[in-house]
Amino acid sequence: MQNQSVVTEFVLLGLSQNPRVQKIAFVVFLLIYIATMGGNMLIVVTIVCSPALLGSPMYFFLVFLSSLDACFSSVVTPKTIADTVCERKTISYEGCLMQVFGVHFLAGAEVIVLTAMAYDRCVAICKPLHYSSIMNWRLCGILMGVALTGGFLHSMIQIFFTFHLPLCGSNIIDHIMCDLYPLLKLACTDTHILHLLVVANSGSFCILIFSMLLVSYGVILFSLRKHSSGGLRKTLSTCGSHIAVVVLFFVPCVFMYARPPSAYFFDKIVAIFGTILTPLLNPMIYAFQNKDMKNAMRKLWKRFMVVSDEK
Secondary structure: OOOHHHOOEEEEOOOOOOHHHHHHHHHHHHHHHHHHHHHHHHHHHHHHOOHHHHOOHHHHHHHHHHHHHHHHHHHHHHHHHHHOOOOOOEEEHHHHHHHHHHHHHHHHHHHHHHHHHHHHHHHHHHOHHHHHHHOOHHHHHHHHHHHHHHHHHHHHHHHHHHHOOOEOOOOEEOOOOOOHHHHHOOEOOOOHHHHHHHHHHHHHHHHHHHHHHHHHHHHHHHHHHHOOHHHHHHHHHHHHHHHHHHHHHHHHHHHHHOOOOOOOHHHHHHHHHHHHHHHHHHHHHHHHHOHHHHHHHHHHHHHHHHHHHHO
């Protein structure tokens, strides 16, 4: 058996080999990436420049989430955009490992951030009188530290799987990016156990956290019966945004990792949705559904216009 050092680079087949489809994909992916970076950075700048928002744990978590989304999109999207205009779509072995690490590190951290945001809303609604004492800045810092540590450990497990794969055959990956399942197809050994480990490490983790989040938001919605109509609408708007983001993040995750791999074109579409579209939809959901965010953006825009006029 040859070892994995034989393979020094991979060829990504990308979304399609049709030149017309590639041109359309280039324009669409580029516009999405620009909007993603602009939208997430707008949320970060708006919250950082608004003391009233930055002083709230919910918006502190939102800054963290938007930063993760911007980085997450940058791991996959620029390479995917470049591949749509390149005749030969290659990525080095080291670059492939870095992409696997980046995707799973940021996704793992985002899972924990979304869980922290659900816990924050649960405390705010179910125990409002104790909210400030429970959700203190020390706890917020610990939760973000846990998110980064958890994402790092999760990604290192993926790298361990990938690094020890005996890749001695084809180096063609029928996908838009490097990931575990596409790489497992290239291994010249029995990967049945590794498939089970991927499902256990990524798929089961996604299902477990997703189920926990749905239950927690169910508890929140049940608790809303006690609220006044005005408070109910505001809380429903906030929770609705959180639930939408959770669903958009976890459904592709469950689909990609909680089942056996396949070679269907639909897998690429799900990967595009999870890695390229979701980081764009998150800021759109929070910006357009959250009244406080919209007001803060208006104030920031007015301050910018006043400064521009003074110049």
